[in-house]
Amino acid sequence: MATDSIAIPLPRTASRSVVLDWLCTVDHKKIGIMYIVYALIFLVIMGCEAILMRIQLARPESTFLNAEAFNRLFTMHGTTGIFFVAMPMLFGFGNYFVPLMIGARDMAFPRVNAFSFWMTAFGGILLYASFFSGGSLLHGGSAPAVGWFAYAPLTAPAFSPGHGTDFWILALLVAGVGSIGAGVNFVATVLCMRCPGMTLGKMPLFAWMNLVTGAMVLVAISPLTAAQLMLIGDRFLGSHFFDPAAGGQPVMWMHFFWIFGHPEVYILIIPSFAFISEILPVFSRKAIFGYPAMVAATAGIGFISLGVWAHHMFTVGMPSYGNAFFVLTTMVVAVPTGIKIFNWLATLWGGKIRFATPMLFCIAFLFQFLIGGLTGIMLATAPFDWQLHDSYFVVAHFHYIIVGGILFAIFAAFYYWFPKMTGRMLSETLGKWHFWIMVIGFHLTFDFMHVPGLLGMPRRIYTYQAGRGWGVWNMISSIGVIFQAAAILIFVYNLVHSYFKGALAGNDPWDAWTLEWATTSPPPDYNFDAVPVVRSRRPLWDIKHPEDPDWKYE
């Protein structure tokens, strides 16, 4: 890239239509908002898919959906949730706030940033175009029905005819390119764009965690992309990478998928940790406890999580040494995760805690993520996993992480940073309604979902016989979804209503300490009138408390 630049006196927001302005923008804040809005739309879509599935499973021998439609729904629900809700949402917040927190004007590669977003967006659109192909929407078109991890040989043309699986492969391939672009941008931005004085040791944990996430994206998405190219070869060109009848190995797909798939969980949870690590201290009125340990734990999680993938494959029949290795590595990853939880608790300890809505979601996150982690440790034990693999216990476990952990952290982030992004506060009253109804719904659905799993109910069955003892638990889980849907509706209403009529936020409504609160709400195109200079991890604390600045102690 050239090292010089030429300045052309064009106004950055040219006199084009608003739509064109957003389509052509390279501003990290607008791209961040587009990521978030896009993810919100898909959150509602995947929620609707979940509602349909829970209606089907509420009662035994239900005929609300047929098996084929059910298979399509859980495939689209899982794929959408991971690739088109969680990732874009977290990338959106990262895009918006990493440059602001490190005192930069924009991301390192603004054009690549825009390209990454549009690739992700079109990937999702391509996936959902499958509903309109090869048949009517009512019959599900040829939407993929192979599950979100699309095991071979189910993906072979013989078992998955039509283009449904092809849509799945191509959509994730396109979105994967976007994810890799985003990963490159996060790493380059954090390493190269920090404002004067912001050494790595003075960087907000939010930036640290997005740095680790970006690096993990680069390592983890590549194997998935490679595997999908191989699968395209199998389906379009007659190769046999995963065809056991011709010497291929279906288990190789499993390895390729999960060497992406498990780090992916951490790609989603580490930015959630970033939200919690920024919000908890502000509402505890204390600096984060154990900053160096938090950084080390984040890097440790990033590294160890690359070596745990085959705990998803204990029932495949790996050698005992393989099982033992992946049991141990999975147990080990709990150590840095535990360090984080203890540090968050220590941050709360002795603090002057304010139970505003962002804090409520953070507290719920702590409990729920802990429980999800503990069931993860249970499943990491190979003999336990042999009993419960592919049961609803596993479904409950990972929803505890993804909904109870990641989604709750995302809600916390919305309530915390919405004022900065829009200049208006979200309604606290509606926020508390949202929180409590969501908590009730979440626990009704996912606490009780463990039980049919323990009773032997396999995942991905579209119905079940009466008299198996599963009916009441499934009914409770389905009732919980009603609460969750109501909570999401309140949340969406709060977003829209507050955007137009919310109370004015001011620049620093939470009396916070990181740099994004040192500019206007919303920030101007150039973020800061002058590039800030920092001397500690809490630059705004230093300004607000010149008699006792942090830099004396760091």
Place this chain on the structure above:
Amino acid sequence: MNSHSQSGRHDGSNEQVRLPSPTPWPILLAVGITLIAGGLVSSGIVSIVGALIAVAACVGWFRQVLPRERHGSVDVVPHDIVIASSRRKVARMEAPQAPTRARLPLEIYPISAGIKGGLAGGVAMALMAMFYGIVSHRSIWYPINLLGAVVYAHIQVTDQQMEVFHLDLLLVAIALHVTTCVLVGLLYGTLLPMLPKRPILLGGLFAPLVWTGLLHSILNIVDPVLNQHIDWLWFLASQIAFGLVAGMEVVRQVRIPTWQYPFSVRAGVESPGMMGEEDSHR
């Protein structure tokens, strides 16, 4: 990137900031690539159109950044931003002693103390073990061979063989003994400043008891030969000898104050972004 970084800075005039101009090429390239993929599940024409759009977008993009990146200039509208807190009072964590925010422990033993302690304890332990050999088997080589035999765990050996000199077992035993003693000595050097009261008692008696109990449960796996022949009472005595001598040797050393600075500074890491910059800004 450098270009953007450069242009992203305030331009010095306090009036304009240069930022990358809005551009349609990223979205068009994404459209093109998506259509190429979409053509595989629809029609080849779609892929061809996609490829044309992608090529056009690449050309447009390259022309925009080569040879020099294009930027737009944005007028800076000065904002009167007041950064202040309504919470002026700062509560402090109560600490029994000044200074607040100290990095504990305030004093430690130098690394050399741990090494010296480990070696001294190792000598005491070896003497005790050889005394045991003389008393029980009339041979100082018996305990040495027992320790060295860990590498020959798969070979059956008789008591007579264990009582005579073997050079290979001696070398193995010395290597194992010295390594372990130095490592445990370093552990003592680290731990003793942390022990609140009577460090010799805790380090010399309590720690050997715990260590012996742990070994008792795992020695069958670690060293089956030693496990078959070990006399646990004598073993405990030798561990206590180690603990007492190592502990006394460590506490004889002069303590040094810990640096009240971040690890990166104490470790002397000079990578970009790791060093503190307080001094230059004060």
